[in-house]
Amino acid sequence: MVVAVNHGEPCLLTIGQADTLPSGPFALEHRSPQSGLRGWVEHQTGHPLGYIEQLYTFADRDRVGPERQQRVISISYLALTRKEQATASSTCGWQSWYEYFPWEDHRSGTPPVGLDILRARLIEWVDGAGDPARQRERRQRVAIAFGLDDRHWNEELTLQRYELLYEAGLVEEASGGKAAPPPAAVSGKAMVADHRRILATGVTRLRSKIKYRPVVFELMRPTFTLLQLQRTVEALAGRLIDKPNFRRLVEQQELVEETGDTSVDTGGRPAKLYRFRRAVLDERAFAGTKLPMSRA
């Protein structure tokens, strides 16, 4: 899963009919699958992958196709890069995340259109569970994941939401469902096999990771304004961020330094240009702290 952000839109590298993640049996000639992935993508997009991370390894028996007696092992990765110029070849292209997960984009301030439809269909699914105990359990899972009652929307629950929709038969991939899923504008574009689930895993991981490691900068150009940086984070998180607070956080952590230049602008006061202080990667150990540890 290769991610880039362009003009405030989080993009995904796809192949084929735009519903398949880049994948393939990486040859023995590479030292590791990681380096195989890197070489392949750099050749396709012309841009180096700034960051690669393992997502999950699937080795379940059900994963084999027609043949038995042979287990297929799939290692999924999350990679970040920049999409510039028109590098999309005929074999691959870029798609917005939110075509696959329309319900995940809350950047307009209001919930996305169609989310209420999904919520209603989920409630039907909850009520459809015979057992009252099972009903309560389903109800609670839906309430947490989709922010029912007075709960806040939690953008890090992308995978849980997709799994619920799958279970409820509200996405096309869940062929076992009785009722037909809602239209694609509501339930998103389907992908091949379990690729949309892998995508959900990656979105979840990335939305979590940007909060404690400076990986956003892999998606930025060498120089950028603070608003551009904020828009990129918002694109990934799928929600709006308070501007002064975002600035404060970035500055007091000394993640960036001014270049001295200012940006030619789209109206309004010119913005200072910044660059990422690569030194922070060496200076600091990025590791969160939540338990009350003694400082000394």
Next chain:
Amino acid sequence: MVVAVNHGEPCLLTIGQADTLPSGPFALEHRSPQSGLRGWVEHQTGHPLGYIEQLYTFADRDRVGPERQQRVISISYLALTRKEQATASSTCGWQSWYEYFPWEDHRSGTPPVGLDILRARLIEWVDGAGDPARQRERRQRVAIAFGLDDRHWNEELTLQRYELLYEAGLVEEASGGKAAPPPAAVSGKAMVADHRRILATGVTRLRSKIKYRPVVFELMRPTFTLLQLQRTVEALAGRLIDKPNFRRLVEQQELVEETGDTSVDTGGRPAKLYRFRRAVLDERAFAGTKLPMSRA
């Protein structure tokens, strides 16, 4: 990597000469490697694995042994259980983490004996880099990982520390080193192949995870006192925690509920017994928040 905590000591399930992690080619009969691991360990220890998590998948070409043309894929896991009764069979036993990582145990309040020796040897290694730029880079990595100058010790950097020691030739596994590593009481017991590195990965992951997900309870008996819970967390984190603050955190998050009983004690006022509120797993979505997101 199977972990339990007993009497305030974090323990590790080992096989053979106590320097090998449980491992093996899991047969095709299991639905997934996960379930194979689960069955194997439950049979060996008599206790169910409460929690299993994938650590990392190795697929590098160097990982093959004598044979070429065939790539070995190893999936490493982290599992939590309880060690009770004398279930150690002849083929496996429990070892303390800190036999392998003596420098990681800071629970005495003072740094572990031998840490200063390691620091001194690391400084030698820093100075041994010819290039001054490389010296500065090494120096900074050591300073961060081992808390030099006035930096705080960060217990989540176990893997980084092990890798530095490896690079500096201060652990037995690094056979390429010129100088002999310090005695085992200082540099820890060696393990087979790269098992100690996998262990370091698991320790790092677990020390990080206990801070935002309630996995500690998988290591506790059904009922426990708050101090026992604290001691377990301290055993994993390798450092002391302030008691009142720990209580406050656990209580205000409603992670536990009183059983009504009190513990027969080892001197001092009897302690209330608690049990884990399994309901929190359903009630709450455990996902950290660090970036300044708008609340509404």
Next chain:
DNA sequence: TCCGATTATATTCGATCTGACAATAAGGGA
């Protein structure tokens, strides 16, 4: 040239969290 629209940047304020520490309660043993 003035004004307002737009965006950038700086500052303030209050609620909450958290680390550090103090104080009180309840049991056991000398």
Next chain:
DNA sequence: TCCCTTATTGTCAGATCGAATATAATCGGA
């Protein structure tokens, strides 16, 4: 009864964070 040990409750100051306000710089049109 006194003292030791552990449990439990409470306080306080500093840091953090969300929210909102205030000021600055540029552009375009009246």
